[in-house]
Amino acid sequence: MNRIKKLIQYKQKASNHEKGQSIVLIALMMVAIIAFVGIAIDVGFIFARGSQLQAAIDSAALAGVTELSGWTEGGGGNPVLEANALTKSAQFLNANNMPISVTNSINIAGNINVNETPLGATQYAVTATWPVETYFLRVIGFRQPINLTRSATAAIFSLADIYVSRRVEDGVLSTSNQAMFGYDSCSHMGDPYSPNPANGGQGPYTYTYRIYIPSDYPYDVVRVELFDPDSINTNQNNNTILRTNLAINEGLADSISASCSGSRVDPCLLNTGELNLVGDDIELDQINPYWFVRIDENRRPPNSPGGSCGAPGSYTSSMNTQTQYSLYYFAQNASGTIARTPLVTYIGQTGDGIRDNGDHLTDMMWVSPGATNPFSPVDSPGVNVPAIAETVSSFEIDLTSDVPGIVTDPSDGTRFIFLDVIALSGNGSTTFSSSENGFEIWAGPPVYTDGNEDVPDVPSEVNFRNRWALNYPGSHSSEGVTVYGLGNLPMNSNFGNEVDVPLIYVGPDMIGQTINVSMFDSDSGASPPLIFYFDSIAFTPDDGSNLGYDPDATDWALAFHVSGQPDPDGVTRPCAPGSCNNQWVNYNIVVPGGDGDIPFYGGRLIARYGAGFTDTYGWQISVQGLPYLVK
Secondary structure (H helix, E strand, O other): OHHHHHHHHHHHHHHHHHHHHHHHHHHHHHHHHHHHHHHHHHHHHHHHHHHHHHHHHHHHHHHHHHHHOOOOOOOOOHHHHHHHHHHHHHHHHHHOOOOHHHHHHOOOOOOEEEEEOOOOOEEEEEEEEEEEOOOHHHHHOOOOOEEEEEEEEEEEOOEOEEEOOOOOOOOOOOOEEEEEEOOOOOHHHOOOOOOOHHHOOOOOOEEEEEEEEOOOOOOOEEEEEEEOOOOOOOOOOEEEEEOOHHHHHOOOOOEEEEEOOOOOOOOEEEEOOHHHHOOOOOOHHHOOOEEEEEOOEOOEOOOOOOOOOEOOOOOOHHHOOEEEEEEEEEEEOOOOOEEEEEEEEEEOOOOOOOOOOOOOOOOOEEEOOOOOOOOOOOOOOOOOOOOEEOOOOOOEEEOOOOOOOEOEOOOOOOEEEEEEEEEEOOOOOOOOOOOEEEEEEEEEOOOOOOOOOOOOOOOOEHHHHHHHHHHOOOOOOOOOOEEEEEOEEEEEEOOOOEEEEEEEEEOHHHOOOEEEEEEEOOOOOOEEEEEEEEOOOOOOEOOOOOOOEOHHHOOOOEEEOOOOOOOOOOOOOOOOOOOOOOOEEEEEEEOOOOOOOOOOOOEEEEEEEEOOOOOEEEEEEEEOOOOEEOO
C-alpha cells in the first residue's frame, strides 16, 4: 500500500515538472511564431515597396523619354534634352510619393542611360534605389535598411521620314541633291555632323536612309542606285546642252553650247534656258533647269584646328572625300528579337592614286554597285563597279532570297531596306577627307525599258536621264518604292529661286500635334520668308507679297521671317534663311485640323523659301510620338 502511495506521489511530481517544461516550450514557440510573423510582415512590406517603386520608376521613364524628342546619337543638343528628361523623371518620382533618397538615386552615374535603337527609336533607361527600413527583422540582426533597386526602359520614336528629293519617284536630279563633307572639313561649310569636333562638327557621323517598299511592289528585285557616289570632278568645261521635247515644242533651240566659268575645284551647273518657260501653263517639274557638269566641291581643311576651311589654289584630289554606302535590313528572329543584318557595301572613289585610281567611272552617273549591269546598257562605260559583299554582293536586292526574315509591317505588309552613308577620314599628312561629295539615291525596279518600241531605254548619265524622264513621263517609275532620310537630311541646293521642298508626309492622326523642323546653315544666297504649308490644303503663292503667299486664296500656312512682322508663334529667332551660317534654327509646326480649324485629312508638309544656288544646308525633323515601355 505504501509502495502504491509512493508511486502515485512520484507520478504527480513528474507531472508538475513537465508542466513547467511546457511553459518554457510554449514561450519559445511564441517567440518563433512572432519572429516568423514579423518576417512575413517585413517581407510583404518589402514586396509592397518594391511594387510601389517599380510603378513609380515606370512612370518616371515614360515621362522622361517624352523630353528626348529630337535626340540623336552624337547630337549637339543631347545634354539639354537629357537634363530635361532627368528633371521630368525626378518630378514624377516626387509625384508618386517617393522619398528624397529615391529621387536623388537617379543622379548616380550609370542610373540614367539614353541610346538609339537600330530601328531609330530613342530608348531611355532609369534606375532608382529605395533604402527600406525593416521592423521585426531588426530584432534578429538585420539592422541595415534593405536596398530595393528597380529599373525601367521607355522608348519613343520621334525621327521623321524626310523625302530625299522632290523627284524621288522618277529619279530626276533637279533643284537639290544630297551632299556631305569629309571628316577634316568644317561644319560651317554646311554639314553639321560629319566634320570632326575640332572643326565644329560631331565627328564621324552616319546619315541613315530608309527605303520604303510597298506591299504591292510588283517585282522581286529592288535596284538601289547611287548618283555620283565618288567625289571626283571632271576637268571638262565646254558642253553641248540638249533641251527637252517640251522646250523644243515651245520654240527653244534643240541644243546650245555653254561653258563652265569656274575651275575644276568648284561645281558647275549650266543654265539650260528652260526655266524661263515656267508660268501659268508649265510647272517647274516639267522642264530641265540645269545641265550638270560637276556636282562636288574640292575643299581644303583648316590650316590649324578650329580654323577656317576653304578652296585649294588648284584641284587637289588627295583632299577628296571617300564615302561609304552600306545597305542592310532588320530581320526578326524566331525568339521575336530584331537583328540588324548587313547586305552589301560600296566605297566611293577619290581618284587620288593613293586610296584608289578612280577607275569605276561613276562620275555624273547613276550606278548600282556590284550589279551584273551596274550602268544602264544604253551608256555603260563597260567597267566593273565592285561592291564589298557581306551577305549579298550587289545593290540589286532580291526580296525573295536576300532578306530572310525581313521585318514586315503586319498592318499593311510594307518592308524597309536601310542605307547608311558615312564620310571616311583621311590619314593626316598624305590625304585629307575635306571636300564635299554630292550624291543622290533612287530605288525601284531593275529595268531600263517598258517594252515600248517608241520609248528608248533609260540611260545612266545624269543629263541624259533627266531629259529622258521628262520626255517620257512615267516611264521610269519607282513603282512606289520611296527613299527617305531618317531624321536628318544633308542637302545641297541647285536652285537660286523660290522653291517648294517636300519634307514629310503627315497623317490625320497627327492633328494637334507638333512637328519640330530645324534648318542648319541656310546662307549662300537663300532668302526669307520661310513658309510651311500642306499640299492637301489650299495654298496660293504670291512672291509679290511680304507673306510670300496670297492669304485670301490660302486656307492655312505659316510664314516665318516676314519683314516687319513677328513670327506666327511669337518666337524671336537668331537669323533668317540666307544669314544662318553654322547655326540651327528651329520651327514648331502644330498640325491643323482641330476644333474650329480647317479640316485636315493628311498631306505632305512643304517648305517654301528663296533657295540659294549651291547652298549646302541640312534639315532635321522630329515629331511627337507616344512613349512606350520596353521593359
